Amino acid sequence: MVQVCLNGARGTADGTAVPMSPEALARAAAEAVAAGASDIHVHPKTPCGQDTLSPRVLAATLEAIRARVAVPVGVTTGAWAEPDPADRVERVRSWTALPDHASVNWHEPGAEEIAAALLDRGIGVEAGIWSGTDGSARFAASPLAPRVLRVLAEVTDTSAHTAEASAHTLLAALGTPGRPVLLYGEDGGAWPVLRLAGRLGLATRIGLEDTLELPDGERADSNARLVTAGLLQYQAARSQGHSRPRP
Template sequence: MLQACLNGSRNRNDHPAIPFTSEEIAIDAEKVVRAGAAELHIHVRDEQGSESLEAIDVARTLLAVRERVSGIPIGISTVRSIVPDSGARMQLMRSWKVLPDYVSINIREPDAEWIIATALSLGIDVEAGLCSEADAERFAAMPGCEACLRILVGIHEPDSGRESAAVRQIQRVLKRVGCTLPILLHGSERTMWSMYIEAMLQGFGGRIGLEDGSMLLSGITAKDNEELVQTAKLIEGRF
């Protein structure tokens, strides 16, 4: 499964094709789905282009995307930097009238348990983000962790080995506790493509998009998310 991460917290200084408005995000979503993406991961923006969890911004974005790519699962980020106050973030989530299919929640964040519980209580699936063995241990100890949709493993430091040592450490913890949730693997910048290739080798899902990096394997900057996804599908075809 290929997930496209369209924008993240990046701006147009990072890449001119970063989509901000709901219409830009929807157009980009249609392009990457046509190119082969099976899911979407989006950082919702307000009308000024700032990241937002406000109900009106979430609804506007989700409705615009679903109008163009009906039936494609859409996830949005709840990263703490968007709304640092835990209570305010949970209150905003409870105010949503239009719901995403899933939310991504970083387990390293101190309020991860609360945000997970809030999402699940609303009927929203959870993609649990792990970046380290410590994250995996914490996640495994959470009551009801198996209720999550999947685990998103993010590895952001290059490893000279054929497979990432950090991925192996996380897998060992999950195996020890009998966690059988699906895994989606991703990197960023220097690790984006190596982690995507590792995902293909191990039979995991993979994630590609301008949130994670803009370089093609050739070292040339990609034109947009569509070109990144097209490249990812070419690689997938070799496995």
């Protein structure tokens, strides 16, 4: 599976290619799915471009995207969108339109309560485990771990030279989580980690949230171009992984 992450916490300063409004997100989603993405991750935005968990904005974003595509659509519950954990839980409980899944960063305060609120509403939970945090230990001890949809293993090391090693360290810390793993990196680490996911046969993601550049360093002008390049890189790496002799 290759998920597309359409915008993330990026804003207008990152360029006009980053979709912000529900209509722009819907167009970007349709193009990315046509390019081969099979799942969507999106950050609904206020009119001024800030991430939000507002039920009104979420409903408008989901409605616009679902009018154009039929693949699962997920959203963020990152603390930056609603800093107070109790307020975040109340936001989830107030949603009038429900995403197929939502990411929960396990190192953030209130992660367990937010995940429980999502599960209570029938929303799949993507457990975000960031490298360089205690997220893997918290997740291993969580009674909710067996109930999540998948684990998002996020490599926060943005160096193209060391991100792959950081990914191996993160995967070792996760051990065998008992749920599917989606492995991905960001900025300079995005492409090395995507290729590693291909070699390991893990799901991955790509999009303007994670990188603004194509593998050759050219500026990406759309999520669709990133997905097209990502699938080529992923499939080549997966073939390389399958061709290696077994010990």
